Amino acid sequence: MSENRTEIASLGEFGLIEQLTKNIELQNASSILGVGDDAAVIDHFGKQTVITTDLLLEGIHFDLMYTPLKHLGYKSVVVNLSDIYAMNAEPTQITLSIGISNRFSVEALNEFYEGVYAACEKYGVDLIGGDTSASQKGFVISVTAIGEVAPDKFVKRSTAQKGDLICVSGNLGGAFLGLTLMEREKRIYLENPQLQPDLENESYIVGRLLKPEARKDMIAFFAENEIVPTSMMDISDGLSSEVLHLCKQSGLGCRIYEEKLPVADEARKAAFKFGLDPTVCALNGGEDYELIFTLKQEDYDRITLNEEISVVGYMTDAHEGSKLLSRGGNSFDLTAQGWQAFHV
Amino acid sequence: MSENRTEIASLGEFGLIEQLTKNIELQNASSILGVGDDAAVIDHFGKQTVITTDLLLEGIHFDLMYTPLKHLGYKSVVVNLSDIYAMNAEPTQITLSIGISNRFSVEALNEFYEGVYAACEKYGVDLIGGDTSASQKGFVISVTAIGEVAPDKFVKRSTAQKGDLICVSGNLGGAFLGLTLMEREKRIYLENPQLQPDLENESYIVGRLLKPEARKDMIAFFAENEIVPTSMMDISDGLSSEVLHLCKQSGLGCRIYEEKLPVADEARKAAFKFGLDPTVCALNGGEDYELIFTLKQEDYDRITLNEEISVVGYMTDAHEGSKLLSRGGNSFDLTAQGWQAFHV
Numbered sequence: 001m002s003e004n005r006t007e008i009a010s011l012g013e014f015g016l017i018e019q020l021t022k023n024i025e026l027q028n029a030s031s032i033l034g035v036g037d038d039a040a041v042i043d044h045f046g047k048q049t050v051i052t053t054d055l056l057l058e059g060i061h062f063d064l065m066y067t068p069l070k071h072l073g074y075k076s077v078v079v080n081l082s083d084i085y086a087m088n089a090e091p092t093q094i095t096l097s098i099g100i101s102n103r104f105s106v107e108a109l110n111e112f113y114e115g116v117y118a119a120c121e122k123y124g125v126d127l128i129g130g131d132t133s134a135s136q137k138g139f140v141i142s143v144t145a146i147g148e149v150a151p152d153k154f155v156k157r158s159t160a161q162k163g164d165l166i167c168v169s170g171n172l173g174g175a176f177l178g179l180t181l182m183e184r185e186k187r188i189y190l191e192n193p194q195l196q197p198d199l200e201n202e203s204y205i206v207g208r209l210l211k212p213e214a215r216k217d218m219i220a221f222f223a224e225n226e227i228v229p230t231s232m233m234d235i236s237d238g239l240s241s242e243v244l245h246l247c248k249q250s251g252l253g254c255r256i257y258e259e260k261l262p263v264a265d266e267a268r269k270a271a272f273k274f275g276l277d278p279t280v281c282a283l284n285g286g287e288d289y290e291l292i293f294t295l296k297q298e299d300y301d302r303i304t305l306n307e308e309i310s311v312v313g314y315m316t317d318a319h320e321g322s323k324l325l326s327r328g329g330n331s332f333d334l335t336a337q338g339w340q341a342f343h344v
Numbered sequence: 345m346s347e348n349r350t351e352i353a354s355l356g357e358f359g360l361i362e363q364l365t366k367n368i369e370l371q372n373a374s375s376i377l378g379v380g381d382d383a384a385v386i387d388h389f390g391k392q393t394v395i396t397t398d399l400l401l402e403g404i405h406f407d408l409m410y411t412p413l414k415h416l417g418y419k420s421v422v423v424n425l426s427d428i429y430a431m432n433a434e435p436t437q438i439t440l441s442i443g444i445s446n447r448f449s450v451e452a453l454n455e456f457y458e459g460v461y462a463a464c465e466k467y468g469v470d471l472i473g474g475d476t477s478a479s480q481k482g483f484v485i486s487v488t489a490i491g492e493v494a495p496d497k498f499v500k501r502s503t504a505q506k507g508d509l510i511c512v513s514g515n516l517g518g519a520f521l522g523l524t525l526m527e528r529e530k531r532i533y534l535e536n537p538q539l540q541p542d543l544e545n546e547s548y549i550v551g552r553l554l555k556p557e558a559r560k561d562m563i564a565f566f567a568e569n570e571i572v573p574t575s576m577m578d579i580s581d582g583l584s585s586e587v588l589h590l591c592k593q594s595g596l597g598c599r600i601y602e603e604k605l606p607v608a609d610e611a612r613k614a615a616f617k618f619g620l621d622p623t624v625c626a627l628n629g630g631e632d633y634e635l636i637f638t639l640k641q642e643d644y645d646r647i648t649l650n651e652e653i654s655v656v657g658y659m660t661d662a663h664e665g666s667k668l669l670s671r672g673g674n675s676f677d678l679t680a681q682g683w684q685a686f687h688v
Binding site: 032036037038039040041043046048049051052053054057059060084086087089093098099129131133134137142144147149151154157233234 | 382399477480489501
């Protein structure tokens with residue numbers, strides 16, 4: 001954080017909003033009216049509008065002890081854009097609401113917004129509205145992302161077909177290993193504040209956790225190669241959980257091959273260091289924000305040259321269940337290990 | 345609250361979402377795809393899309409000690425729809441994100457959603473998406489409302505002209521007086537839990553606080569009578585604060601007449617009972633969710649028969665300032681007393 005500290009109270013709500021939004025330049029022709037009125041106005045010129053929203057709460061989704069505010073701003077945008085791409089759509093606008101306690105300074109908020117604007121610029125989306133509120137405790141972030149898609153060209157979760165290939169972009173498990181590392185370093189620091197965190201050689205997994213990217217490139221690749229996935233979603237809760245969604249909503253089962261799961265070397269090394277099974281990290285670790293999608297088998301040739309895509313299995317009839325086939329040749333039921341926050 | 349208590353953990357995230365959203369029936373043809381995928385899809389068929397979002401945080405925006413959850417759900421939707429109407433647009437969809445601690449039961453959440461669905465039904469909007477999360481402390485509610493408007497027919501805050509009439513729908517100050525009453529009863533209860541709250545004859549102001557409505561009827565009236573306000577916004581922070589926004593954004597000043605301020609008899613009586621000035625309540629009390637709008641003087645004849653509209657003043661040049669003319673003939677500068685939450 002910067003050394004100056006300006007109290008939020010010294011600006012007031014409207015001064016604060018002005019301060020945080022004064023440099024916005026709308027990039028999209030569809031952004032008719034942005035921040036500063038009761039609502040924003042967009043015009044998608046004959047396209048359909050895609051909307052998604054995510055809530056990020058301090059202590060549940062992020063820990064400010066090891067999350068730089070700029071990264072948090074960036075990630076808050078990216079996780080929403082990921083949902084728009086997962087519809088095979090292009091994000092165009094976001095709204096951002098925040099609730100902040102007075103332990104935050106204006107400088108700290110500026111850092112958060114720097115990250116928000118960096119993500120907006122990288123992905124070509126406009127910040128067009130939001131709400132700024134005090135909070136009693138904890139930093140509250142709510143982002144809504146808006147996108148566009150040619151009429152009826154969006155891709156749902158429920159339309160996979162038996163025999164379709166199950167594909168994954170990028171690598172899995174890295175964000176979970178980054179979280180494991182940061183939580184370990186936090187514990188060590190709390191026990192002994194003199195010890196410096198040991199993050200050497202771990203920039204890959206730390207980056208996967210703190211600064212994820214959304215797979216804009218995949219949507220562009222599909223468009224260039226005239227590929228339309230039969231179903232798609234993004235991987236926020238872990239591959240197991242997501243593939244079970246595709247199965248349930250499409251009324252199908254699946255086979256996933258352990259040996260095909262994409263895990264980066266850095267993540268594999270980190271897993272061994274922490275005594276974790278890389279396969280479990282890839283299946284159940286969340287927050288990778290990769291895409292999982294299904295393709296007709298005849299589209300296989302179109303993706304073989306793209307090193308960012310791994311075919312990890314195929315869809316089956318529902319009665320065949322949803323199974324992982326291990327390297328050793330055994331078959332396990334896939335289970336969703338995702339969201340356990342209510343048990344904490 | 346109902347007597348049964350089902351723990352949220354017993355359903356899990358997806359079970360909970362299914363439970364809360366299973367009865368949704370989409371009402372609008374523009375709602376192409378609703379809850380259950382990465383994002384929702386809407387098609388406004390050649391109209392422009394209007395978007396607004398509001399965050400409601402426990403302890404800042406509402407107190408669960410005197411706010412029934414069903415009313416809270418209703419109000420969470422209504423305050424967002426009010427922003428859409430304030431653009432002269434029709435709301436069509438909402439997304440709803442909530443963060444809840446495990447002190448909430450599934451039954452309590454069902455009550456909240458009953459209110460949400462009641463508002464959706466009354467105003468003809470579809471709930472098409474959202475996010476459900478645990479929170480460490482406090483109930484977090486984030487609603488985004490989406491609406492539609494014929495191309496370039498939306499009404500901004502910045503387009504009032506000198507000489508335009510300043511109009512207000514309904515009555516002002518009631519919600520603030522309801523809040524004053526509830527805070528007083530809460531204090532009495534906390535000091536002496538045996539005493540029953542004294543809400544007799546106060547249903548008007550309590551209703552204004554706990555169950556506000558958005559002025560859908562005004563937008564319909566404008567359309568029927570071919571009236572286009574020159575500027576408009578909704579009154580959430582108090583008339584003074586809002587009229588100053590219109591002045592600032594339109595580069596103008598204003599004259600407001602104290603004797604023209606619409607205050608309901610019930611609110612006036614409550615103000616005297618509490619030793620408050622009804623004019624101050626009307627100017628600085630927030631949360632009435634009425635509309636303030638400006639009209640060309642030649643449109644005056646079109647509104648005289650509508651008893652729900654009061655002309656409270658007119659726009660002037662900026663150098664004439666923004667003034668209240670009192671019953672006694674004195675002139676006071678209008679000041680925004682709105683949002684002081686960061687000083688708490």
